[in-house]
Amino acid sequence: MPSKLIRKQPRPSQRQDILKTAKNLKMARSAHAYVRGSTLRFYDWLNEVKSTSLPEGPAIWICGDCHIGNLGPVANSDGKIEIQIRDFDQTVIGNPSHDLIRLALSLAMAARSSDLPGVITAKLMEVLVQGYESAFLAEADAKVGKKPKSVRVALKSAHRRTWQELARERVEGKTVRIPLGKRFWPASKHERQVIGELFQEADAQELVTSLRHRSDYAKVKMLDTAYWMKGCSSLGFLRFAVLLDAGGQAVEQSDLCLFDIKEAVTAAAPRYRNASMPRDNAERVVEGARQLAPHLGMRMKAARVLDKPVFMRELLPQDLKLEIDHVSEAEAIRAARYLARVVGLAHAQQMDEPTKAAWSAELARHRSRTLEVPSWLWSSVVDLVASHERAYLEHCRRYALAEQPIEF
Missing domain, CATH: 3.10.450 (Nuclear Transport Factor 2; Chain: A,)
Known part of the structure; x- marks a missing residue:
């Protein structure tokens, strides 16, 4: 049944029903939005897949929910700004390949939402691995290609934002x-x-x-x-x-x-x-x-x-999230390489040199001779995109058609 419109401020006892409806509608906006909100489906898939089919990385802290929206400009206490992971609800000590798969799925669904051809998804996976592996090389501090436009815009906004701007967004005069x-x-x-x-x-x-x-x-x-x-x-x-x-x-x-x-x-x-x-x-x-x-x-x-x-x-004015919803082919490729490198650096800073070398060798060992994209990553993304596409359409049928917008 359609939900009732709430025109007054909800009391604490009303929150849960409203939040459930809001979450369902938010996830129905696009397949990419559905991926961001359906983390449990991703974890169910990870628990079902054979561990031997994925490279087994060192025991380090991973994000656990490493999609595009969970990366962005972050400032430290001295005001220095860098693109880093910015959400840690699901952080655990686990297999770093899980972060790579989650990011790859997010990029693939963003490409789908942007109506990019399937061959671009294959290219995204290729440059994603390149960007990630570059973080473990001796010259890891060097720049890797041009920053994607979404990152440049976010960084520029972060450097310019002041507390007054944050206050105007969050504080009532x-x-x-x-x-x-x-x-x-x-x-x-x-x-x-x-x-x-x-x-x-x-x-x-x-x-x-x-x-x-x-x-x-x-x-x-x-x-x-x-x-x-x-x-x-x-x-x-x-x-x-x-x-x-x-x-x-x-x-x-x-x-x-x-x-x-x-x-x-x-x-x-x-x-x-x-x-x-x-x-x-x-x-x-x-x-x-x-x-x-x-x-x-x-x-x-x-x-x-x-x-x-x-x-x-x-909250600091510089703390922003990346928005990569509708992108060109070139922008998608730059974003894949750059963001994968950010994740790689987050992983690499927890490893000593022998561990980095061993993890790089493990990734290389799983690379196919006939494909530029590692077979484990490609097959994982194909399976996940297919299952999430089906689930997204079913989610829209169940919720987007039934629910009415909530007004305040």
Whole structure:
């Protein structure tokens, strides 16, 4: 049955039904969007495929959900910006080939959404492997080709963005409040109390004062908080935006501090059985982020809110995600090579030289003599594209035709 239109701000008890509908509609927008929101289908496939059919990499931290939208410009505490992995909900110690397959699937579906011919998908897989393997060479610090336009645009925007611009997007003018509406919903009295108490704890205050040259002794005060409807696969879990004043200086928007608090759930990504990881999901996410993307990981802390593990970080104006939905053939090829290299560098920085050499040899061992694309990667992407295309059409039939847009 069609969902009812919600014209008032939803109460906490109404969130789950609305979020479920929003997620289903978001996944129905395109096959590429469906891939981003259907991580469990990807993990089910990984668990069913024979482990011997994939190269077995070293036990390192992997993203676990390495699609295009989870890479982008990230700033460190000193303002230096790099393209890195930026989402770690599914991070585990596992097989690095899983990240490569997930990225390849994402690129293949983006190519399909852009109506690019199938031969381009084959080319994407070829340059993706080249870009990834280049991260393990002696000259890994050298540039690999021209940055794709999407990356250049994102980096340019990141370098230019100021806190005032971020504030205009997230803060309601002179009232110093988070604007309630489509994305931000009212937090309950209890939620506000718990989050306010969180930022009085020493660990949270240390994180607040660690950025933007704030005084270590600055008093932290919560100005406002709201439930945040953000993401796709994570819709339905706790997510809060928090406005803070550090040191009583929030007289202008440039002095405000905006934090993101997100629930850390059990990772569904396959992991190596003997891997030693933090049992607490929030600590797992933070550790994975520090290993794969230090710019972001060093700005994160694990905590608990409403008896659930959460991780939190201050949002910086430079933190953006890549948007690669409709691209040309040349742009798609450049993006595949460049983004694969980013993932390769994230993996390589966790390995010593012998481990890098062994992993490079393992990748070469699985390369076919007749195809430029490794057979394991090509067959994986073909299987996954076929299954996701079928599932996407069925998803559209079940949800996109039945649901009505939600209004606020």
